Amino acid sequence: MASRVPCPHCGLRPKEEFTIKGAALPRPAPDAGEAAWIEYVYLRENPRGAYDEFWHHTSGCRRWLVVSRNTLTHDVYGARDVALGGETQP
Amino acid sequence: MRDSALMRRPAVASEPVRCGDLLLEAPGGSILQLLGKAGATPPSDMSLPEVAGASPGLRNAGPGQWFVVTDRELTGPEIDALAARLAPSLHVVDQSSGRFRIRVSGAPSRRMLAKGVALDLHPERFPVGTATSTLVGQIGTNLARTGQDSFELLVLRGFAQSLWDDLLLMSREFG
Numbered sequence: 332m333a334s335r336v337p338c339p340h341c342g343l344r345p346k347e348e349f350t351i352k353g354a355a356l357p358r359p360a361p362d363a364g365e366a367a368w369i370e371y372v373y374l375r376e377n378p379r380g381a382y383d384e385f386w387h388h389t390s391g392c393r394r395w396l397v398v399s400r401n402t403l404t405h406d407v408y409g410a411r412d413v414a415l416g417g418e419t420q421p
Numbered sequence: 422m423r424d425s426a427l428m429r430r431p432a433v434a435s436e437p438v439r440c441g442d443l444l445l446e447a448p449g450g451s452i453l454q455l456l457g458k459a460g461a462t463p464p465s466d467m468s469l470p471e472v473a474g475a476s477p478g479l480r481n482a483g484p485g486q487w488f489v490v491t492d493r494e495l496t497g498p499e500i501d502a503l504a505a506r507l508a509p510s511l512h513v514v515d516q517s518s519g520r521f522r523i524r525v526s527g528a529p530s531r532r533m534l535a536k537g538v539a540l541d542l543h544p545e546r547f548p549v550g551t552a553t554s555t556l557v558g559q560i561g562t563n564l565a566r567t568g569q570d571s572f573e574l575l576v577l578r579g580f581a582q583s584l585w586d587d588l589l590l591m592s593r594e595f596g
């Protein structure tokens with residue numbers, strides 16, 4: 332597990348400050364149909380390797396981030412604010 | 422319905438505590454939260470003259486958000502005047518009863534806080550005037566450096582006594 336996350340607003344922070352929501356997937360259109368929505372809400376790939384996830388900086392700036400990390404090597408590639416962008420590397 | 426009087430009492434019933442060169446105090450005053458959209462610009466010193474006599478400090482609390490901290494307790498009309506001045510880009514919420522202010526000062530301040538804070542508090546990385554929200558142990562805190570050897574912590578009222586007790590424990594080795 333990534334232990335230090337480069338928050339674009341706060342700098343390197345320990346993972347204890349964050350709440351992890353899960354995979355950052357593109358949201359289907361409202362009328363995309365039941366199958367697409369079931370896949371989006373319930374089905375996950377659990378990849379071994381590169382992974383993009385929503386992380387909330389709960390005990391810091393309270394912004395939602397997308398953290399790109401590797402589930403195999405524990406490398407963190409970067410993090411960006413969901414709404415504002417601004418990728419930062421560790 | 423039974424009558425019960427509202428009591429006003431501090432979140433931490435403690436006098437200042439000295440541990441060797443370390444001093445822990447609860448300075449009181451007022452704490453206002455400024456809420457804007459991410460990317461909002463901070464209020465300039467010029468927009469805070471309403472509270473100028475109360476030596477306001479502006480603390481970063483994430484994109485578009487700040488705390489204004491004053492040593493003197495502000496009156497309702499003073500807070501309303503500030504809110505009117507900063508509207509509509511920033512909303513002002515009086516957090517004086519919701520959060521508690523703790524001041525730590527003395528030469529070992531940084532070494533003491535390092536026991537509970539995962540930030541690099543070296544003055545080159547966290548200079549005077551810097552503020553950020555982080556964890557002290559497991560308690561969410563807004564931490565500000567107010568001097569080379571002095572820091573202030575803003576904590577939710579319900580956690581104030583726990584944080585105060587933790588800081589005393591962390592200070593024990595110094596005196």
Ligand SMILES: [Zn+2]
Pocket residue numbers: 338339340341342388391392393394
């Ligand atoms: Zn952050």
